[in-house]
Amino acid sequence: MKDKILRELYEKKGQYISGEELSEKYQVSRTAIWKHMNALKKEGYVIETTHKKGYKLIESSGKLIPEALKRDLNTVEIGNKIIYFDTIDSTNNYSKRIAKDAAHGTVIISEEQSGGRGRLGRNWISPKGEGIWMSIVLKPDIPPTEGMKMTQIAAAAVCNAIRGVTGLEAFIKWPNDLVVNGKKVCGILTEMAGELTRIDYLIVGIGINANNESFLEEFQHIATSLAKEKGEKVDRKTLILHLLKEFEGLYEDYINQGTLEKTLAIIRNYSAVLGKSILVIRGEQQLKATVLGIDEEGLLEVKYEDGKRELLMSGEVSI
Ligand code: BTN
Structure with missing residues (x-):
């Protein structure tokens, strides 16, 4: 009631x-x-x-409640349905629980996650009311091998949204991190369910450190929030509205054209790794490499010290 x-x-x-x-x-x-x-x-x-x-x-107390968002949301499918929680284990977990019956474009937002998940089984700290913790359920008719492109689309959308709303110079640390002044402000966790030839659904989980005031000591040198970098609080609602609009534009462009053209332009323009010397992390191994480019499929072209070249599909790189 x-x-x-x-x-x-x-x-x-x-x-x-x-x-x-x-x-x-x-x-x-x-x-x-x-x-x-x-x-x-x-x-x-x-x-x-x-x-x-x-x-x-x-x-409206600054909460991200659907009624407040939907009044100003200017998209066709993405965010058509928004499910909101004050607290939940993880918006990705919840999305998985409902994905089978959820409409394409359903967005799940929570003020807080008690079990937020990052890549490689890491935790994602998601304090109440401080960040943007959300997932988008997608049901594209594409082969599973194309699934990772959703991460690229999300990264490009977040990058444009942060730049547009805050004026901060956000860069994309391929494939799924966003950095401002060299520190991480956003991580993306894309998960997929389906068969070898068919995707049932994809969940794009986006965590943005919008107004986080403090970070655990062990993360202080690698993580920051938009508010810390800007010196003032960021309006989370405006950021989400821009992000969903950007995401829908880039997603539609990819589905209609069959190429990542617009997404790649953003990813290349605002890349934190292009032309840089990086470390490719493989388990215990760290290999020095130079980033030569990002190809048409969004793969990272690297050249190792021994001259060998490789196209990376995913994985961890460190600047
Ligand atoms: C990473 O950088 O390792 C990815 C972090 C992804 C965090 C987001 S927050 C919303 C969604 N729900 C989760 O449990 N994780 C993602």
Whole structure:
């Protein structure tokens, strides 16, 4: 009931809605409506109450609730359905649980993850209300070998969104990290289910350190947040809206053209590794290499010290 009332307040944003109207619509007492309003106020929503006119939503407490996002979202499919949690184990885990029946483009957002996952079985620390912890469920009709391209599309979309919204110079550390001033601000975890020749669904998990204030000591030299780099808080809602719009544009371009042209232009333009000397990490082994380019498929062309060249599909590189 509380969520229904919140939706009504959003739909009427800027205008009053009377307790009487709500109680009639939902067949509950006016006292029950009043109690739900108080509960919302406790959660941080600023709701103006006048005896005669009823209730008016003034501020949404900065939470990423779907009603607030959807009002300003300008996409066709991506984000058409948004599922929101105050807390969840992991938005990728939840996506997996619902993916079979979820529509293409469903977005799952949580204010906090209690078991956020990173690549290579690592944890992803996801404190409440500070970052953007979200997953996108995709159902493209492409072979599984193309699945990794979703990571590239997401990386390019996040890069453009960060640059557009914050003005920060974000770079893509191939294949799935975003860095600002050399430190990680975003990681992408793409997971896939299907058969050898067919994808059932893909989950693109995106974690952005938007307003994180502090990092564990062991991460302080490698991780940062957009707010730390900018010196002021970032509006998470605006960033998500830009990100989903960018993502849909690049995704559609790839599906319609069958090439990653637009995505690659961004990835090459804002690459943190192109032309650089890097370490290719393979288990215990670290091999020095120079990045020669990013090919049409999004693979990383590297040249090792012994002159051997290789095209990397995924894996870890360190600058
Ligand atoms: C990495 O850099 O290792 C990838 C990190 C991906 C984190 C995001 S946060 C939202 C989604 N849910 C998860 O559990 N992980 C991804």
